[in-house]
Amino acid sequence: MPTLVSAIKKIRAMDMGQKEQLADELFRQQPNMFGSFLVQKQMGVSLEKMEFLLEILFICFQCMKESGLIWPLITEDEQDKQLARYVATVKFGEDLSPTLQDHAMKQYIENHPEQYLLAFVTVETKDWLSRIVPEDTDRYVMLAAVNLVNCIAFVPMPPSTAKACTHS
Template identity: 55%
Template sequence: MTRISLDAMARAMRAVEAMNLSQKEALTDELFLAQPHMLGSVLVLPKLGVSMEKTEFAIELLLLCFQAMKASGRAWPPITEDDQELQQRVYVTTVRLGEDLSPMQRDRLMQQYLRNHPEQNLLACIGARTADWLERIDPEDSDRYVMLAAANLVNCIAFIPTPASGEPSAGARIAK
C-alpha cells in the first residue's frame, strides 16, 4: 500500500520545481538533519567517477524524494546505511535474476515488480525523470551509479517501516 499518494507526489514535484537555489539549500539542510544517510548516498557519487553535473541530477531526485516524504504527512524514521545496503542487495539480486531470463520472462518479472512495488507513485516519478535524463545525456559507465542511487532511494523509502503503517520506528517525524 502506497504511503505517498499521487496528490502528495504532485505537491512535492511542484514544490521542488518552484524552489530557487537558496530554498533548495534550506531543504538540503533539513534533509541532512532528518536523513543524513540518504544525503550521503548521493554526495558520494563523485568518488565513484560521476561528474558534478550528473551528481546534481541525483541531488534533484533526492530533494524530490524527501519532499514527497514530507508531503505524505507520515513519520519517517532515519534510513540507515544498513537499510540502504539491504535494499541495494535486494535490487541488484533482482536485476541479476532478470539477466538470465528470456525477454518475455524479463518483461513479466518487470511488470510484477512494478505492480507490487509499495510506492508506485514515487517509483513512477523517479523512473520517468531518470529515463528522461538518460535520453538527454552523453552516456558514461558511471551513469549506472546514478541510476542505482535513484532506485535505492525509492526502495529505501518504500520498504522502511513507519509508525503510521503500524510498525515500530525509532525515528523522528519529518514535518510538512
C-alpha cells in the same frame, strides 16, 4: 499521487536559497540519504550528473515530508539491504527470456509499495539518460535513484503508522 505531484511542483519552483535550506533539513533528518548523493563524487560522477540525482533526492524527501508521517532514520545498513535486494532482482531477470523479463518487471512494479514514485523516478531517469553523454559512472546515479525509492518504500515503519509517500 497528489503528494508526489505536489512535491514535484514545490521542488521545481524552489530557488537556490530554498534548495539550500531543504538540503540542510534533509541532512539533519536523513543524513544517510543525503550521503548517497554526496558519495557520487567519490565514485567519479560529474557535478552536472549529480544535479539530476539531487533533484530526485529532493523530490523523494519532499514526498516523505508531505506524507505527514514521522519517518525513521534510513540507515546505511537499510540502504545496503535495499541495494542488494534490487541488484538481486535485476540479476534474476537477466537470466529470463524477454517475455518473462517483461512479466517479472510488471510484477515488480505492481507489487511495489511506492508505484507512483518508482514510475516517476524511472521515467525521469530514462529522460535524463537520453540527454546525457553516457559514461560508466551513470550506473551509480541510476542505482542511487532507484535505491532512494526502495528505501522509502521498504523502510520499517512503526507498527501504528501506515506508510504512503505517494498514496496520500
